Amino acid sequence: MSDSNPPTFLSTVLGTLEALAEPGTEPLPGLVSPDPLRPYVTLTFAQSLDAKIAGTGGRQLILTAYGRHRVEGRMRTMHDGILIGVNTAVNDNPQLNVRHLPFPTQNTHFQHYHHPRPLILDAQLRLSPTCKLLTNAAIGAGKAPWVISSAPPPADGFFAAEGAAEAVQEWEERKAALEEAGARIVLVERETLHPELPPTTTDLPVHAVLKALKDEGIRSVMVEGGARIIQSFLSASGTSGLVDTLIVTVAPMIVGRDGVGYGEGLEKVPGLLHLKTEVMGKDVVMGMKVVKV
Numbered sequence: 643m644s645d646s647n648p649p650t651f652l653s654t655v656l657g658t659l660e661a662l663a664e665p666g667t668e669p670l671p672g673l674v675s676p677d678p679l680r681p682y683v684t685l686t687f688a689q690s691l692d693a694k695i696a697g698t699g700g701r702q703l704i705l706t707a708y709g710r711h712r713v714e715g716r717m718r719t720m721h722d723g724i725l726i727g728v729n730t731a732v733n734d735n736p737q738l739n740v741r742h743l744p745f746p747t748q749n750t751h752f753q754h755y756h757h758p759r760p761l762i763l764d765a766q767l768r769l770s771p772t773c774k775l776l777t778n779a780a781i782g783a784g785k786a787p788w789v790i791s792s793a794p795p796p797a798d799g800f801f802a803a804e805g806a807a808e809a810v811q812e813w814e815e816r817k818a819a820l821e822e823a824g825a826r827i828v829l830v831e832r833e834t835l836h837p838e839l840p841p842t843t844t845d846l847p848v849h850a851v852l853k854a855l856k857d858e859g860i861r862s863v864m865v866e867g868g869a870r871i872i873q874s875f876l877s878a879s880g881t882s883g884l885v886d887t888l889i890v891t892v893a894p895m896i897v898g899r900d901g902v903g904y905g906e907g908l909e910k911v912p913g914l915l916h917l918k919t920e921v922m923g924k925d926v927v928m929g930m931k932v933v934k935v
């Protein structure tokens with residue numbers, strides 16, 4: 643098989659797709675969300691034999707050199723957006739574009755593949771204005787990232803926390819710096835039982851994030867990680883059915899107990915329907931549908 647053809651693994655797991663697809667065009671076959679209020683969600687990551695996705699202290703690991711370019715690059719061009727947590731953005735400084743794919747030979751428009759829109763979940767706006775996602779977008783090597791965030795609680799009023807005014811000002815300054823660098827900030831409502839109190843978590847509610855993305859025209863999302871994002875999406879999929887397809891690459895490597903794992907708190911994960919498993923080089927890639935049991 644030529645590298646310019648989609649791997650049959652992906653045609654089986656996600657459907658057969660053409661590469662060029664921008665928001666505003668017809669939905670891609672195979673990636674139509676079952677819920678009109680959210681995009682189609684593919685959760686995909688690479689792990690070691692002991693279920694670690696990064697090394698000690700979040701050090702990036704190259705787990706899947708071969709399968710990554712063929713499968714991950716192709717998957718990126720099949721989705722409107724590619725979503726990561728801010729820790730991954732800060733630790734890895736990733737590019738999240740389709741630079742590894744060969745130039746399409748049968749493309750009469752002489753355009754390269756569609757780059758997915760990078761989507762960073764980042765309540766506190768920790769993304770750096772000089773990150774590769776922004777410098778790449780400035781030279782056309784990827785789409786400008788959207789930073790999904792939530793405005794900090796108001797700094798005035800009886801319940802305002804100490805330091806709230808400074809927090810709001812810092813958040814506004816970081817927002818301005820990111821926008822100046824080319825990012826778009828997409829706001830979601832943060833849910834809390836006590837809206838008057840400061841939030842105790844930096845995690846944005848997954849279903850609200852997905853709804854906001856759908857409202858902005860994102861029809862399909864490839865969620866890449868890291869560990870906390872994987873946990874959030876898998877846990878949320880148990881109650882609300884928020885993940886459609888799970889694609890996991892297992893590499894023949896043991897990282898050890900200090901590596902970053904995602905395996906806690908997954909009691910609510912629903913059933914998995916196996917679709918296809920393929921050996922790619924040294925790696926094993928598994929495709930599953932996430933189903934309610």
Ligand SMILES: NC(=O)C1=CN([C@@H]2O[C@H](COP(=O)(O)OP(=O)(O)OC[C@H]3O[C@@H](n4cnc5c(N)ncnc54)[C@H](O)[C@@H]3O)[C@@H](O)[C@H]2O)C=CC1
Pocket residue numbers: 686687688689694695696699700701702703705726727728729730731733734763764765844845846847848866867868869870871872874902
């Ligand atoms: N092997 C692989 O396929 C991949 C590995 N990684 C690795 O994962 C590591 C980072 O993982 P983590 O530290 O767990 O961070 P993460 O990348 O999952 O980011 C977590 C952060 O995202 C923000 N966030 C906002 N809403 C959230 C929500 N609903 N759920 C969870 N987080 C939310 C919070 O600030 C939270 O601290 C990196 O070192 C990276 O190398 C990342 C992606 C893929």
Ligand SMILES: Nc1nc(O)c(N)c(N[C@@H]2O[C@H](COP(=O)(O)O)[C@@H](O)[C@H]2O)n1
Pocket residue numbers: 687688702703704705706707710714726730731734735736737738739866867891
């Ligand atoms: N499939 C896969 N295999 C690995 O071994 C990985 N480390 C990752 N990591 C993900 O890819 C991002 C880097 O993307 P760029 O090469 O910079 O475009 C990284 O941040 C993780 O999300 N994935």
